[in-house]
Amino acid sequence: MNLIRVKDYNEMIERAGEYMKLQVREKKDSVLGLATGRTMVGVYERLIEHYKNKDISFRDVITFNLDEYYPITRENPSSYYQYMMEHLFRHTDINTENIHIPDGSTTDPLEECKSYDKKIEAVGGIDLQLLGIGRNGHIGFNEPKPVLELNTHLTDLDETTIEDNASAFSSREAMPQQAITLGIKKIMEAKKIILLANGREKSEALRKMTRKEVDPRWPASILQLHPDITTIADEEACERL
Numbered sequence: 001m002n003l004i005r006v007k008d009y010n011e012m013i014e015r016a017g018e019y020m021k022l023q024v025r026e027k028k029d030s031v032l033g034l035a036t037g038r039t040m041v042g043v044y045e046r047l048i049e050h051y052k053n054k055d056i057s058f059r060d061v062i063t064f065n066l067d068e069y070y071p072i073t074r075e076n077p078s079s080y081y082q083y084m085m086e087h088l089f090r091h092t093d094i095n096t097e098n099i100h101i102p103d104g105s106t107t108d109p110l111e112e113c114k115s116y117d118k119k120i121e122a123v124g125g126i127d128l129q130l131l132g133i134g135r136n137g138h139i140g141f142n143e144p145k146p147v148l149e150l151n152t153h154l155t156d157l158d159e160t161t162i163e164d165n166a167s168a169f170s171s172r173e174a175m176p177q178q179a180i181t182l183g184i185k186k187i188m189e190a191k192k193i194i195l196l197a198n199g200r201e202k203s204e205a206l207r208k209m210t211r212k213e214v215d216p217r218w219p220a221s222i223l224q225l226h227p228d229i230t231t232i233a234d235e236e237a238c239e240r241l
């Protein structure tokens with residue numbers, strides 16, 4: 001695992017933006033695996049800047065988001081669908097047909113999960129997967145469990161996750177308790193992975209992720225087996241390494 005230690009959030013998103021820019025310049029029809037959460041807001045701001053400076057175009061880019069709450073409608077301002085529109089897509093020339101986000105309003109989540117994996121397979125898999133990390137070591141919404149789930153699946157959200165993400169909803173009760181998430185297999189099959197961790201609250205997860213042991217109670221630890229992963233972490237996140 002290639003670990004790049006940076007000073008702070010700004011340096012982290014700068015590096016991540018550059019890395020993603022190079023990917024899209026090298027392969028205009030890149031398949032990008034995208035993440036949400038507070039960490040990614042600045043990364044998408046950088047990407048929009050690169051787009052506005054005409055360094056990159058999203059015209060042929062295909063995207064697959066990692067996850068979506070369940071149940072939730074696309075219109076819900078707290079959905080990851082709205083997050084992606086607001087923070088990235090509506091500012092770019094991406095073709096809406098190339099945007100994929102799990103449908104949090106489906107009545108058949110099992111079928112939605114299966115067809116999501118098939119759509120990824122149909123385009124030859126993910127070229128670059130962007131990942132954040134939960135305080136509890138989750139990636140996407142692959143929550144700590146005795147066994148990691150391989151395929152895209154519906155999962156119960158961990159208490160820590162509900163605590164951390166409830167502020168995006170009008171109340172804790174308004175927050176869905178489940179989510180559809182890409183499984184470990186499609187993440188590990190991505191040709192390249194870039195993971196971002198910033199802030200002291202991520203330091204324990206980062207430590208568990210890099211201690212040369214795979215532990216499903218810290219899902220990100222499996223990433224140590226990936227052949228091309230770059231982690232960019234700030235000083236605070238690296239505190240316990």
Ligand code: GLP
Binds near residue numbers: 036067165
């Ligand atoms: C969220 C998302 C993850 C994200 C992580 C960290 O719940 N499902 O994809 O990477 O948790 O979020 P944040 O960047 O807000 O700390």
